[in-house]
Amino acid sequence: MSKLEGNPLQYVVDTTTSLQALMRIVRQKTERKDADIERLEKEARRDIIEGIQAMEVLVEQIQNLSKQSVDEQQQEMDVLIGENIILQKKIETSKKEIELLQKEVRNYQEEKTHNNEEYEKKIEDLEERIKEKNIEINDLQNEIFSVLQKHSSVLSTNEDNDTNIMILKVQLKKKENEIEECSKQIDKLKSENEKLKTDAEVNSQTNDVMWMTIMKGRNENNSLKNKIDELLKGVVGSSETDIFEGFVQRGELDQIKRWTEMKSFKKICNIEGDGDQNSWSCVKGLKNVLCIKVTQIGSVFGYFHSKEHPAVTTWNIPQTTDIVFSLRNLFNRPPIIIKQNIQNKLVENKPADVCVPIITEEIDSPCLCSLIFVGEK
Incomplete structure (x- = not known):
């Protein structure tokens, strides 16, 4: 079955969950493997795009409301308004995460x-060392040649000259090995430098794609809100669920009334985030x-107290x-009491x-x- 079949709004929730998971991983890990980052970013982009497709299916469902009875239209409108508000909240949250x-x-x-500059400086230093080693090699070669010229007639009998020449040859070989090692270090640094530049470019492009995807999602959500507003113009009266700002639907409110044995509710206040002592003073x-x-x-x-x-x-x-x-909840469970007061x-x-x-x-x-x-009872 396609991911878009069934309840597309729930899929939008799952989609945003994937994005939130990605952002938590990004914040928690400052040192990451590029392969893992690339996989997570691909999954997030895929989920967002499929979520937008789910929103398009939702728009089609809204358009089909005109074919239903007034009561059914009112009930579905309550659900759509609530889901739209949640979508707006989540998209704003996602925008902040993207900014981070x-x-x-x-x-x-x-x-x-900064690392590139350090690598380039190291490369320059190594190249300078190679030049110095080349000069030393030339000097040694000249010195060997000079010794050979001066003592060519007695090379076979003069052990001191043989010893000096051998020492010079050993020094020459050592310098050649040092130059070879410097060349290897330069090649390694150049390779690392190119990889860093490539990684930076890939991260920049990936970030741009994610940002454009979020912006598209916001535009789609605004379009959805406009369609809901147009449909609302034909609905008379206000719903008892209005005070819940769309977060509690009609059927859910009826369930809460049965649980609490209350006939109605009056709003006291709204609190952003976790709140503080001042904002929560309203319940004391x-x-x-x-x-x-x-x-x-x-x-x-x-909870009810x-x-x-x-x-x-x-x-x-x-x-x-x-x-x-x-x-x-994330487990798609219907309204349920998870804790209750016993004794x-x-x-x-x-x-x-x-x-x-x-x-x-x-x-x-x-x-x-x-x-x-x-x-209120």
Whole structure:
């Protein structure tokens, strides 16, 4: 089955996951094997391009909404709006990662330029040494010739002359060996220098391709947003899910209401990233608090705290929480409670093979934003 069949939006999420993985590897490894870098970059470019194709399929699906009933159109519109917002957030995050990659490539090129200059200086020094060795060889050859001329009549009987000539020949051979070694070093340095120049050029071209691919993705996303806006003009009224900014869909909100036994929710605040003491001060002392966490790769988690909420300074699930749940995750699991309060203790839900990996993702995934609500019975 083609990668674009099924849910194309999920494939866009998987695509962005691949790109995020690449960026983490780039940041963590300052010394990398060129073969591994080339493979990862090819995979990232391939996934981004296929992700854009998935977005094109999504546009076609939006166009087909006009053939459906008003209720079905409203439900699918909620999903599309939410996915579009997530796409915009992820593309902005990807843009920042690409900027970091560009900076790293520039640093890499500057380092290689510096190394090139050092290699060229070494080559010049070696060439100068070769010239000096050649002069020494010429001097030795002249000296040998002079000795031979002066003592040609007694070469067969004068042991001192034989000894001197032998010493000179040994010195000559030594100088020739030194010149040969210098030549080998020059060839090696020239080869390394050419490889560095080639690597710098390849990295520069690869970075340009990745940047153009991201820009194309942003343009496609803007086009998708415009099409959604056009369709929205024909939809009357607002949805109860509007306060969730598209991160929680209609069916997911209904599930949260059943879990929490709340009839509705009122938004208190939005928090960018992990937040700080000031931003999280809004939850202290409140009851029936619903906190939604959106990760940088599009997963959505949350928890519900019915008692007075303790003071926190960042996204930190209190041990007095009633339930912790996942709406969307990397494992394509439907909405599920992953932790619940049993005898005043927050414990992992069952089955462990399903919940534990999702719990690990919730703990390890960087937070894009948090949405805070208060429930009403």
